[in-house]
Amino acid sequence: MDRTYLIKPELDEDYPVIDYGKGVYLFDISGKRYLDASSGAVTANIGHGVEEINEAMMDQAKKVSFVYRSQFTSVAAEKLAEKIALSTPGDLNWSFFVNSGSEATETAMKIAIQHWQEKGRPLKTKILSRWVSYHGITIGALSMSGHPGRRSRFVPLLADFPVVSPPYCYRCPFNKEPKSCGYECAKELDVAFRRIGPESIAGFIAEPIVGAAGGAITPPKDYYRIIKEICEKHDILFIADEVMTGFGRTGTMLACEHWGIVPDLVSLGKGMGAGYAPIAATLVTERVMEPIKKGSKVIMSGHTLSANPQSSAVALAVLEYLEKNNVIEDVEAKGTYLKNSLKKLKTLFPFIGDIRGKGLLIGIEFVGNPKTKQSFPRELNVTERVVKMAKDVGLLLYPATAGEDGKSGDAIIISPPLTITKREIEELVRLFTSALTKVQEELETKGVK
Ligand code: PMP
Numbered sequence: 470m471d472r473t474y475l476i477k478p479e480l481d482e483d484y485p486v487i488d489y490g491k492g493v494y495l496f497d498i499s500g501k502r503y504l505d506a507s508s509g510a511v512t513a514n515i516g517h518g519v520e521e522i523n524e525a526m527m528d529q530a531k532k533v534s535f536v537y538r539s540q541f542t543s544v545a546a547e548k549l550a551e552k553i554a555l556s557t558p559g560d561l562n563w564s565f566f567v568n569s570g571s572e573a574t575e576t577a578m579k580i581a582i583q584h585w586q587e588k589g590r591p592l593k594t595k596i597l598s599r600w601v602s603y604h605g606i607t608i609g610a611l612s613m614s615g616h617p618g619r620r621s622r623f624v625p626l627l628a629d630f631p632v633v634s635p636p637y638c639y640r641c642p643f644n645k646e647p648k649s650c651g652y653e654c655a656k657e658l659d660v661a662f663r664r665i666g667p668e669s670i671a672g673f674i675a676e677p678i679v680g681a682a683g684g685a686i687t688p689p690k691d692y693y694r695i696i697k698e699i700c701e702k703h704d705i706l707f708i709a710d711e712v713m714t715g716f717g718r719t720g721t722m723l724a725c726e727h728w729g730i731v732p733d734l735v736s737l738g739k740g741m742g743a744g745y746a747p748i749a750a751t752l753v754t755e756r757v758m759e760p761i762k763k764g765s766k767v768i769m770s771g772h773t774l775s776a777n778p779q780s781s782a783v784a785l786a787v788l789e790y791l792e793k794n795n796v797i798e799d800v801e802a803k804g805t806y807l808k809n810s811l812k813k814l815k816t817l818f819p820f821i822g823d824i825r826g827k828g829l830l831i832g833i834e835f836v837g838n839p840k841t842k843q844s845f846p847r848e849l850n851v852t853e854r855v856v857k858m859a860k861d862v863g864l865l866l867y868p869a870t871a872g873e874d875g876k877s878g879d880a881i882i883i884s885p886p887l888t889i890t891k892r893e894i895e896e897l898v899r900l901f902t903s904a905l906t907k908v909q910e911e912l913e914t915k916g917v918k
Contacts, residue, residue: 818905
């Protein structure tokens with residue numbers, strides 16, 4: 470072929486062409502094998518080439534692939550919504566199916582606003598959020614995202630929704646220690662609500678564990694309890710963006726379960742279809758649905774392919790697979806084993822600053838100086854180097870940004886399929902070690918130690 474007609478993320482980059490995938494591995498057309506330690510973009514939660522999922526997809530295709538949501542529902546979508554209601558905590562009983570995480574967070578935003586409209590409070594329209602966060606690429610979702618790199622080109626179009634600091638203990642925005650900090654980062658939300666005025670705020674959105682924008686930033690124990698209390702005090706809905714953390718990634722169906730809270734709305738995506746089909750969802754509690762059910766009885770959002778039977782059948786099969794194979798139950802132990810193995814690398818590679826995360830969502834932040842936590846100069850492209858070197862040795866990692874401004878630091882996420890075995894975890898750590906060894910050599914030639 471003389472030219473490509475496909476718009477790729479990096480236009481000048483030659484991407485390997487993948488031939489097939491099996492379990493935690495992908496194989497390109499030259500026969501090179503990659504251990505998928507990122508599950509793509511934290512998506513291929515049950516690994517590649519799982520027969521049951523392909524069969525469920527085929528079975529559905531033989532029946533019907535598409536019905537339009539305003540005309541029909543489907544057995545697959547009905548069953549999926551029921552199973553999600555039974556698998557999630559509290560009264561998160563309602564599912565609105567969409568096709569991507571961005572659509573799911575944007576739908577959550579709209580349902581939150583509509584909830585207040587139906588209750589006769591139409592001025593409650595803002596959805597506040599945190600800096601160092603990512604909620605999606607569409608304009609509404611990007612407005613809620615505290616990701617300077619992804620916002621910058623579109624700032625004039627965006628609402629100023631990110632207002633408070635993230636619970637980023639490694640670089641505490643208040644220069645405190647976790648044991649004695651008094652949760653200032655959570656309490657900052659109370660001040661923000663009072664300053665801006667709760668009468669204009671519909672909701673507050675947060676990723677239980679910050680993914681792409683921070684490299685698996687994990688809050689201390691009581692953070693979400695305090696956040697939820699502050700939201701309730703001011704009559705503001707709490708939206709958990711579980712697009713990355715949901716569907717078992719951290720060892721529970723929803724990451725919020727670790728902290729014993731039930732959000733008012735939840736967005737899901739990524740692991741829901743596990744990469745086998747595009748599907749995402751906004752989950753809504755009974756309380757949030759109530760005024761809409763009594764009022765206009767219509768959710769003013771939706772897409773042509775919402776609740777698509779084909780995608781619904783896939784997500785249902787993924788949930789059944791997780792249950793049948795007790796996948797989620799094993800995540801915590803696997804995550805601990807992987808994290809402990811990674812921690813041992815700190816002595817070999819002093820530029821590993823912090824290792825964090827929960828279950829099989831693990832973040833590693835790299836720093837130029839581990840004592841002062843000073844980041845590497847941006848022009849060294851350390852994240853990109855690590856990801857590229859890993860890919861060269863046959864290991865896939867997910868690049869993240871880090872640093873107090875969400876752009877000056879370097880981080881990666883390690884998030885293999887939840888089905889990874891102990892032997893494969895050991896191989897992952899071996900490959901990671903050899904990639905970091907090469908990065909260290911490169912940095913040394915540039916005079917960085
Ligand atoms: N929210 C979170 C927490 C995410 O990690 C992502 C994707 N990285 C999104 C929303 C957007 O999802 P999508 O790319 O499927 O639109």
